[in-house]
Every structure is written in structure tokens, then in C-alpha cells.
Amino acid sequence: MTQDSPVPSGDVHPGRPELRADCANCAGLCCVALPFSASADFAVDKDAGQPCSNLRQDFGCGIHAQLRERGFPGCTVFDCFGAGQKVSQVTFGGRNWRETPGVARQMFEVFAVMLQLHELLRHLAEASGLPVGRPLRRELRTAYESTERLTRGSAEEVLGVDVPAHREAVGDLLLRASETVRSRVPGRKKNHRGADLTGAVLANAKLRGASLRGARLIAARLTGADLRDADLIGADLRDADLSGADLAGSLFLTQPQLDSARGDSSTRIPAGLGRPAHWAHAGGA
Template structure:
């Protein structure tokens, strides 16, 4: 992923090093994936059914998120022969926090078990290059499915349900085509269609937020890095693609706010209310800071490191 997770944004340097297993998975201690929208429970990572594709197919560079870098198609140095991560239980301590915020939305197992029928890249090296090309494409398609599934569940979006369902079905069909067709797919064209529909959905949801709020003005792609927004009323705001890195959002009201693609790395969400926010994903939440008082949409889970930070007194 890139700094954002949105149909209309560049993908952030993806993470690797997560725990995986092959076709004969043994029990492992991977964190429980975030629950997907009820309409499609397959939109969650099943690392035990994936061939560690995020640990191999995707590149990352040395940064605050990754202690070292690697090229696309090169296995992470922490990847073991059984597709597991050798430092999974201490990724943050070892300087691989980027791995802990990555989410494939179920693309890993789809490529591993459906597109390539359970043949992994070590078993059949001839498939490796194509598999690594297909995985980033599939990940984007599955992210689109996540957003579309969420949109279908939003009551204000009822007027768009026919279009949303048709688009969801079409994107779903694309995830089931062959590897060559996936590799040649114009993902940008698919993204444009999805994003236009999600924008219309966002407008309906935000218009349904009670009252009139100054926050409803357009903050799309706004530079709010380090902004002091403690206790701010941001109900119904458009924060699509906004830079909220290290922003102080303690006790902020973000109900009905569009957060698609917003960069929440190190944003302070302690005590913030994000219930009813739209198009917020688990990777965004994982990249932020929060506590037991932070209120999240029902489809997302409270990151384990929030609890650890609270115990540490942060």
C-alpha cells in the first residue's frame, strides 16, 4: 500500500513479513483479521491459505515502517520456508511496524487458492513472476469490493443500491478471471468507475448527518499533518485523502465523516468517535493511535498495540 488506501490514491509501499502458511497450514498466532462487511465475509485476510504473497511480491524501502528494504519478487529476509514470519510476534520491536498495518482484504488467498489453484511460487517457480504481478492487482480489486460492500449496507445510499450491486458483481467477476487477464487489467479504469460511485455514496451519507456543520466544507486531500483538532466537530466532513499524519484528533467527533484514503499514521484518536464514519479501513486504524475510549465502526477491530500502548502509559 502507499500512504493511502483508496480507489483514488496511489498505493503505499506495501508491507511484508506477516505470518503465513501454505496449502497445509499449521496453527499459528496471526492476529484475528478484521471482520468484513456481512455481505461478503471473504474480504478478510486468511494468511493460512496464502503463500506469503505480501512478504514476497511487494517491495518496501528502509523507513520508519521497515528496518530494511527489498525489491518486488524478493522474499523478505524474515520469511521462513513454511511461509511463516520468523519475527511475527515482535514485528514492531524489530522495526517492521509497516507489516502490522498491511491488509490484503482477502486477495492473498484468492490469488493463492483460486487464480493459481493452490500451486505456490516455490513449488512451481514458473508461476512465480505472474503470481507476483497479479497479487497487487487482486489486492486493489478486493479493496474496491470492501468499499462497495460497505456502501451497500449504508441506509442513505439506498438510491444507489442497484448501481452499487451491479458494480460489486462486475468487480467480483474480475477477481475470478485468469492470471493473464488479471495482469493485463486496466485497474485505473476500474478505479475511476468505483470511485465515482463511492463519491456519490459519500455525499448521500454526509447529507444525512443531522444539523449543519462547518466541517462539511471540502477537506479533500487537505494538508492537516500535525493539526490540532482535539475535540473538533468533524461530523459529515469530507476528509478523502487528507494528510492527517500525527494530527491530534483526541475526543474529535468524526461521525458520518468520509475517511477514504485519509493518511492516519500516528494520528491520535484517543477518545475519538468514528462510529458512522464511512470507508475507514483496518490498515488506517492500525496505523493510528487510540485507546479504550476510541469508538470504531462495528466492522473494524481495536488494534492490539493500542492496548499495549495503554498499558505502557502512552
């Protein structure tokens, strides 16, 4: 294995099942703990801690197959990256807020922290497989292991995590990994980090290796854009048109980001991510 070769099969990577939502082993936490407001994403208002009216007694969704048609597309683009089952089965040992109402408030608070930790795990898993060289890969692996240990603490220990400090430390590592990979892309790379590109016309834009970290790309027209090797961590792609765009090898793109966008059969997506079913009916398809 050369210095810059990816980690071997079996090491941390985004496909690990513990980093994927397993609703069958979760007490419907995202349907209770999180608030939402009536909007294009949700048909009604719901306060934090209030069960969604569509949540069944078995913690399943009563309209799961019709969420978009019933006005809940926001639910279809949410992914807890495995935080829900971690809280339900590990932190609280299989207890749930219905049968043990005394733990409800604490369970919801822990879920909010666990969401952030599991999102970091998802990105660290991806970064550990990038061609970044052994020293940085070791740091990434160490950060993954330390974050994983934090997720396995007691409820009180999880709530005691200094999440902002931990996010900052992990974010620095992820940025170094991104810069290492993107530095190998020939030519000058565009920097749109944190930019507000809502509704921007970026059809056929040359954005290979660009930084789009935290950029607002809501309803942006990215048809035919070259987004290979672009850093998309935290980018808001809601209703962005990715028809014909090339996202192969893009960095830190998640399934929820893809699910919130529009695309078609010619959109190239990174390995390990699925083509959203609704793309076949998207306006830009």
C-alpha cells in the same frame, strides 16, 4: 424494508470472510511481491520479488508476534482484503512461487492488480449496506458483482483489467453513496478532501460528516474529535492520535487505517472493526 433501510443480513458487507486476509491459504505474497525501504515502518530494505528474510518455508512469518519490537510495524498495518488467498488458491489453483518458480513473476504482477480490486470490493461491500436508497444500492451491488467477476478471471484476464478506469467508475459510486449519507448530517460539513493536515492540531474538532477523502493526517492530533459519519476513504492516519475520538459510523474506514493510528479505550470505532492491541501502549492513551 423502507427505501433507505440497510440491505438485509446475508447481502454484501465488510464482514465477508473472502474480504479478510487468510494467510494460511496464501503463499506469503505480501512478504515477497511488495517492496519496502528501511524506515520507521521497516527495519531493512527489500526489493519487489525478493522474499523477506523473516518469511519461513511454510510461508508464515518468523517474527509475527514481535513485528513491532523488531522494527516492522509496517507489516502489522497491512491487509490485502483477501487478495492473497484469491491469487494463491483461485487464480493459480494452489500453485506457489517456490514450487513453481516459473509462475513467480506473473503471480506477483497479478497480486498487485488483485490488491486494488479487493480493496474496491471492501468499500463496495460497505457502501451496499448504507442507507442510500434502492436505485443507488442496486448500482453498488452490480458494481460489486462485476468487480468480483474480474477477480475470478485467469491470470492473463486479471492483468488485462483497466484498473484506473475501473477504479474511477467505482470511485464515483462510492462518492455518491458518501454524499448521500453525509447530506443527512445537520449543519455545514467541512471539506478537507486531499488536504495535507500532517501534524495538525485538531483536538475536539467538529468533523462530523466531513470529507477527509485522501487527506494526509499523519501524526495529526485528533484527540476528542467528532468524526461521526466522516468520509475517511484513503485518509492517511499513520501515528494520528485518536484518543477519545468518536469514529462511530465513519465511512470507508479500514482496519489498516486504525492499526496505523494511536488511540485508547475511550476511542469509539465503527462496528466490525477491532480495537488495535497496541493502543493500550500508545503515547496518547
